[in-house]
Structures are given as structure tokens and as C-alpha cells.
Amino acid sequence: MGDTEVKNRKVNRNKNKNEKNKEIPNPAVDPRDEGDGESTPEALPEELTEEPILKKSASPKKSEKKQRKAGSATAGQSLADLPTLAVTCHFNLLPMLLFGVALATRFYALDQPNSIVFDELHYGRYAGLYQKQTFFFDSHPPLGKQLLALAGYLGGFQGDFKFDKIGSSYNASVPVFAMRAVPALTGSLLIPLVYMIMLQLNYSQWTAALAGFLFLFDNALLTQSHYMLMEPIILFFAMSGVLCVLKFRALERSGNAQAHSYSLRWWGWLLSGSIFLTCALCVKYVGVYSYLLGLALVGHDFWEKVLGNLSLTKKQVFGHAVARFFAFFVVPLMVYIGVFYIHLTTLVNAGPHDSAMSSAFQASLEGGLSSIVRGQPLEVVHGSQVTLRHAHGSPCWLHSHAANYPVKYADKRGSSHQQQVTCYVAKDINNWWIVKRPNRTDLAVAAPLDRISHGEEIQLVHGITGRNLNSHNVAAPASPTKQEVSCYVDHNVSMPAQDVWRVEITNREEIGDVWHALESMVRLIHVNTSVALAFSGRMLPDWGHNQHEIVGDVMINQPNTIFNVEEHRYTRNEDEKDRQLELMTTDFIPLEPVVMGFWEKFFELQIRMLFISNENVQNHMYTSSPWEWLVLTRGIAYWVSPDSNAQIHLLGNIFIWYSATIALAAYCSLLVFYLLRQRRQCFDIHEEAWNQFRTTGEVLLLGYVFHFLPYFFVDHTLFLHHYLPALAFKLLLNAALVEHLYYLTRLVFAKQFFNWMCVLIVLTWMSGILMVFNKFLPLCYGLGPMNATQILDLKLRETWDFIVHKP
16 A cells, blocks of 8 residues: 655764865865975974964954854764654555545445344344343354444444344434444455455556456445445455465565565464454354465465475474464464354353253353243143153152063062153153143144143153053052052053043142143142152162152142143154154253353354254245356345335446456466467466466465355355355456456557557446446435336346335
8 A cells, every 4th residue: 555665864974074174174284294204394483383372372262163163063963973764655546545435435324224224133133132241143153243243332332222123213222333334344445455465466556456446336345335244344354364365475485485484474474364364254154265265375385385395304394384284273263262252251141042052051141041941832732742840859850761660679579560660860851751632642733732721631651762651559669558650561461551640730720720831730640540640759779770769649639749841842743753853852951050161152052053054945035046146137135115115235236247257257268278278388478477367366266266166055045145255256356357368468469559449448348337336326325215217227137126115
């Protein structure tokens, strides 16, 4: 942007003194003293020796004046001898001018419309949750949302506004300008960044300015930069990282690379590139493509310039490898963890997205236990999956497992040899039971809900083994005066199933007759023998895994017969294996608030973000495929005014997008042509031009491929804004190709006429870009009002779905 040259001017004192001595003769020395010494008299005449003495004694004041003048001259000479500091500043007006226009276009009417626009619905809500320190779950890293939250905090936002739907008006509590200023500023900084990238690739300042021009007057980039969206932030970090990596490569490829190695500049550019590229990844995971590009460039240079340099010792090669590993693996990991450390230590309160996390994670948040049960169904129905907790004393849950009572106990008593039923003191998948009506065989919950009420009969099916809770007139294993409770196993003996239980709600006067999770205190009365399901308090021996005994007790009205439903959800699958898998992957409500360290939370959140996505495949009228992005088939409606047809619609500058697509094809064709010709030992362009053309492909074409091809293999819903990082590299490639074509014109045609024709074509193309930009500008800012005719006039393609709801 600007070069500052500092020049120090030093004065040689001895030289100045010599010059003055030459100019001023010494009156005390007679010119004759310069002779050979033979003609010099031994003594001066008397008149010559007395006259100076008389003059000196006669004028003492004049002598003092001469001394003062000599002293002042000496002081002035000393000041003149001091070094002076001259600062000369050079400013490149082209990038400054482009940056100024970028600020003007990105910040124009920034607080309008004063309504929620597109994904401001999500990002604004997240910023509000940061103000409240309330946990939320998102499938992307939080750096971009943290920047918006910081801007909101500085603007006085307290997080009280509810981002309920697109189009809702903001109230005075939302600092709209401050929060939209983050993407507006990063979107503006893109312009000088791309200018410097092109200069770093050895293109002229006019080509660099052309690249900035393309970024500046693309309507899609302007629209994204004008609202609380993530893409401008990603692009800023990505382009900053690419620039730093190119600066680092320039040091590595300089003639004195060894002298630059491990210098402050060397480390500065390497670490800066790594940090910026990691920050792009920390905004959205698509930033990993930019990170991989930087890693590929640094790795390629290491392969060519370090491993291929035989003058380096093994120790030096190892040192370079360690330095790059530290910069591109250790430092990014530190940055990534640091972003999440801020995230997890800030969001300490339970919130609306807790259900995406484990119960232990939820319980570690303030108010988390109550948020866990808030998402559960309240009413117990036919098909409910429940865990039954003993309501009094130490926590204990009704439990069964695939093990039978022994045929004979230690005291020689016999048992039913049915499946064991116990009370287990820990959360376990074998604690799940399914509530069903005795006269129904299906288990999946369907509308209308078949609610279970006080006094009704049910069966309890063990979730994992699929066997029914049963009791019969057989002595309990540890309490012979009580009745054994088991899960029924048909051993083909004369012992039929007795697996029907009656529900009695002991607190129905407060809760009501319908069985409720958590709130209803219930007794289960065995219909055949009239005993109550009870906790005996005794512990079973090793064959019972030292779990507590469950019995049928004739003493019904006692605390040990009361249970309540803790975990509760509705059965969705009829298939037994699917039900078992569902139950085996279910979390449980912790008994008390949980203390989880940062690392536990961090790793759990990473796993959840990996397997839970907020962008599942779904039908959407504005979805588009990667092939459609090349020719701008479909845009996205961001906002529409309720009073007119004024709207915000994400749509690129069709002149720029089509030109860039053509330029991409032209560059690839030229690259293949040059490679084939060189294979035949035909070198059509100068070596310097070829090196520049090849480096352009290594950086820009590779960058485009990295950011475009992966979208062909994802199963998310795709929108036009996903293409913007790839578009950025394609626009740079477009500008680079213009200079290369101009070079070919000068190489092939000797006459200046063709050069001027080439310049004229480029200027005409740029004029068309400005015309299209201005035509679609109302769709960037939501300017209006617009009537139906004006909207339809903008519809250059039938696939562009503008919204017309007013005449």
C-alpha cells in the first residue's frame, strides 16, 4: 500500500574541518615558512614583532567579539554535524481508492432494512445467547459468531431481542449497525488483500487493481458483506492466510533463502499464514479447504526447496520439517482449542439446544437438570419407554438383565428360574421398560395417544430382553416372606405368565388421574396376587450381581412400594432390534449437577458436531447444485418488504460470473496446450511468463479446485453462498488471465494497434460490469419501493425466483 523510506544523512566532521582550513589561511604562519628552510631569517624585524602585540592590547573588546563569534560558529557547526532524520512516505493510490469505494458500498445504509435478513435469524440469536452466557449448539465452530457477539456487546446489546423469524423488525435494543459492521469491514478489507495477492504473484498493479475491481463490483459479495453473515469473515481470514503464505514462499524462493531461514520475517509470515487459515476454519468448517491449500503450498515448497536442496544437511532438513510441523499443526490446534475454550467457558447456562448434548453435559450447565426433563413427554401412554425410580431412600431403578434366578438358593429353597428383576443403583440400559396395554401387541406410539390413567391395567416389557414383568406365588430370594418378581420365561412347565399390573397414582389429587412422568407417584399392584411391587432393601449375592432385591409385598401402603417415571420417551420403532439399538444409545438424567472439565466438554462437543448437522438434506426452493453455480442459475431470497416488492436477493454480477467461468475454461485450455507443446520441446512463451503462469495455477487454480470439488460429494442442502470462497479464487484467476492474454497480444502482434484494441475490450467489459452492478444494486440493499414491472425487468433468467407479492 505504501512504502516508507528513511534516510540518515551524516556529516564527516574531519572533512568539513579540512575544507574550512583550506578556505581560511592561518595568520600566525608566514607564507615563507613553506620554503626549504634555508632562506628563513633567524629573527623577525622589530616592527613586525611589536605591531600585532600593540593591536591586540589596543582592542580587547574586538577580541572578545571575535571569540564569541568563533564560539557560536563552533556550536552551529556541532549542530550541523548531528544526523538528521528524513521520512519519505509513498502511497499507492490505486488500492487506497478501491478500499475507499469498498467502505462506501459496504457501509452504505448498513442499518437498513431494520429487519432480520436471512441467516441473521441464527447468527443474531447466537450473539444474543452469548450475551446471556447461554449454551447453544451449532454444527460449525464459533469464531464468527463470537466476533458478532463482541460487536453486539460493544454496541450495548444485552441479548433480550428474540430472533423469531425472517422479516421481524429489530427494536432499539439491537445495535444493528455495530453487528453488521463486522462482515462489512471484513468484506471491505478483501479488496486491498486481493490487490496485494496479485502483486505477490508478480502481476502488475493494473492487474491487481482489476482483481480488486471484480471483487468490489460483484453484487453477491456486496450482499453477503452487508448483513450479519459468515462468508465475508471466512474470505477475509482465508485471503489473509494465502497472502502470508505467498510472502513466506517469496522468502523461501529468494536468492538468499538460507539467510532468511528462521528470521523474524520468516517466522512471522509462516505463523501468520497458519493462524489466519485456522481462523477461517474456526468460522465454518468449509474453511478447512483454505487451510489445506496453504498446507499444500508450504508442503510443495518444502519438497522442492528443502528436500531437493542437497547442500542442506540432514539436521537442517529436520529443523525445517519441525518448524513447518509446528506452524501448521501445533499452532492451528492451539488456536482451534483456544476458540472453543472461550466458547465453553463463556456459555455456562443451560439453554434451548442442550438436548443435542449428553445428560451429563447438560447437568454440568447451570439449570441443566431442569432443561433435561423439559424436552421429555409428560403423559405416559401405551408405548412409552420409561425408567422407574424408587421414590424414597437412595436412588435405585427397576432393572432386569439376561440372567435367571438359580434353580436352588443357598438355603436349599427352589426358585422359579425366571429372569432376574432387581433394583440397580446406577444408570443402565437395562433400566428401560416399555408400557403397554394387555390387549395390544403393537408398541409404537401413534396418534391419538392412548394415555394410562389411575386404576388401569398395564404390562411392563423389558426394553432390552423383551420379557414382561411378572410375579407368582414363589418366595423371593432374599426375603422368603415376600413374593418373587421376575421377567417371565416360558420353560414349558405348568407356570403360566402372571404379568398384568394395576397402576395406582398416590398423589392424583394434586397431579390428576393421568400418569405423568416425574410428577406422578405410582404403585404397581399385581393383579393376580394383589401384592405391590416393592424395594426390600436387601442385597442379592454374587449370582444377582450384588444388586438390590425387588419383591411383591402384601403390605401395600408403605414408602418402599412407590416409584416414579424419571426418563421418558415414546417408542418410534416396531422392530425389536431397532428398539434395542435406540435404547442402547440413550442418555440418562444425572442424579445431581455434574462437574465436567473443559477437555470432557470439548471432546464431546466435537463428536456431536461431527455427527449432528444443522444442514440436513431437505427440499428448499432456493437450493442449487454446484453445476448451477457456474452459470448463476438460481439465487436466494434473503428478505422481502411487507409493504412493497422491495427485496434482498443474493445474486452475483452476471457479467463477472460468466466471464470468470469462461476465463477458468480458457486458463485450463492454455495450461494443457502449453504442457503438450513443452512435451514436444516447443516453448511458445518466455520462461519468466511461463513461471508466472504456472505459479498462478499452483495457487489460484488449485485454490478453486479445493473450494469447489468437495461440494459434489456432500449430502447437505447447498445454496449459492457456498460457492463464494471458490468464486474468490476464480475472480483472481480471471484477472491473471487478462494480463496473460495482453502479454500474448504483445508477443504475437508487433503493431501497437492490437495492444490498444485489447485495452479497449477490457475497458468495455469493465463498463458492462458497472452497468449490471448498478442495475441489480436495489437487490443488494433492499431499496424500494419497487413495483412488479421493475422486479420482472431484473429477471434476466427464467430460473431466477424473485418474489412479487404487490402490483
